[in-house]
Amino acid sequence: MIRTALVLALLAAPAAAQDQAQAARNAARALEEASVQLDAAESARDQVRALTQTVQAYEEGLAALRDGLREAAIRETELSRRLAAQEGEISQLLGVLSALGTASGPQALLHPDGPVGSARAGMMLASVTPGLAQEAQQLRADLTEVTDLRALQENAAATLRDGLAGVQTARTELSQAVADRTALPKRFTEDPVRTAILIAATETLEGFASGLSEIATNETPADLPPVAARRGSLPLPVRGEILRRAGEADAAGVSRPGIVVATRSRALVTTxxxxxxxYSGPLLDYGLVTILEPQPDLLLVLAGLDTTYAQTGEILPEGAPVGLMGGDEPGTGEDPSPSREASGAGRTETLYIEVREGDAPVDPLEWFASDKG
Known part of the structure; x- marks a missing residue:
């Protein structure tokens, strides 16, 4: 299976830095654990949980491989430029070493000034030779490292292609498991007519959020774990990099109170x-939007999804799949070449995250930890 192959590759693949190697080992361990849980899953809900962990483990592992590729490419470029800059010096060094290597012992000690000159020449040669040998040794080490780095990139790129195929399969299985699972507990029933009226009357996200209570019928009290103590430490709902912070203007000069996270194609979004x-569905110009309520008067707005798994009124556990980002399917439209990974390309999708306390937005980074890359 591709899943098993990627585990072995992650455990064996060298990385350019220790943290990437450790990240790859952690991802491989998580992938194995998710595989065990998937084999033991009996219900569709268990399968959703296990497949969610599988997709996340793939994403973690692929991120570690990409980081390793990027570090390797940077190091190779650095060494290649240094060797190119020393090309003339290297040629002279090789010439000297070649001459020393072919000269016979007696001739190397002869000098026109006689024994004294020969002794002086011998002393000079003895002092220069260790330096030449050291330079030659460094040159040999650099050339060997360049060769090893190129082989690493070729092997990692092949592993990356296998991983991309594996995560694509896991996402497909996850979508099917979500469709097959039994209904999750519901806190309320959505009134579709009221929802349609609210959307038609809404011009801003703020206006829509303030009217959300109107679409709920038969609402029951929620019994969810408190999150107030986790302020500032909630995980970001998607793996990516923060592209814009709250209040920062985009290319069109528009600023919003939320953050924008750049993600890879088809990245998994979780609670x-x-x-x-x-609420879960299309809204204004935000695309597909899911609005989560972890506690009363606290809303987490996730906008820009391509696929949504959540249904309005459902109660989702922590880490449950909310949906997928858009973009080309990995393995078809994504080029896993070392040069592409070294440039940091590939984060083509953006998820807008807004946090609202009461009727006012707050900086999402007051709630989320921002060290997820």
């Missing part, structure tokens, strides 16, 4: 905490 789904 950062157990929450009620207050």
């Amino acid at each position: 950062p905490a157990a929450a009620t789904v207050r």
Whole structure:
């Protein structure tokens, strides 16, 4: 299976830095654990949980491989430029070493000034030779490292292609498991007519959020774990890099109170905490939007998804799949070449995250930890 192959590759693949190697080992361990849970899963809900962990483990492992590729490419470029800059010096060094290597012992000690000159020449040669040998040794080490780095990149790129195929399969299986699972507990039933009226009357996200209570019928009290103590430490709902912070203007000069996270194509979006789904569907110019309520008067707005798994009114546990980002399917439209990974390309999708306390937005980084890359 591709899953098993990627585990072995992650454990064996060299990395350019220790942290990437450790990240790869952690991802491989998580992938094995998810595989065990998937084999033991009896219900569709268990399969959703196990497949969610599988997709996340793939994403973690692929990120470690990409980081290793990037570090390797940077190091290779650095060494290649240094060797190119020393090309003339290297040629002279090789010439001297070649001459020393072919000269016979007696001739090397002869000098026109006689024994004294020969002794002086011998002393000079003895002092120069260790330096020449050291330079030759460094040159040999650099050339060997360049060769090893190129082989590493070729092997890692092949592993990356296998991983991309594996995560694509896991995402497909996850979508099917979500469709097959039994209904999750519901806090309320959505009134589709009221929802349609609210959307038609809404011009801003703020206006829509303030009217969310109107679309709920038969609502029951929520019994969710408190999240107030986790302020500042909630995990980001998607793996990516923060592209814009709250209040920063985009290319069009528009600023919003939320953050924008750049992600890879088809990245998995999950709940950062157990929450009620207050709304899930298209909204204004935000694309597909899911609004989560972990506690009363706290809303987490996730906008820009391509596929949504959540249904309005459901209660989702922490880490549950919310949906997928858009973009080309990995393995078809994504080029896993070392040069592409070294440039940091590939984060083509963006997820907008807004946090609202009461009727006002707050900086999402007051709630989320921002060290997820």
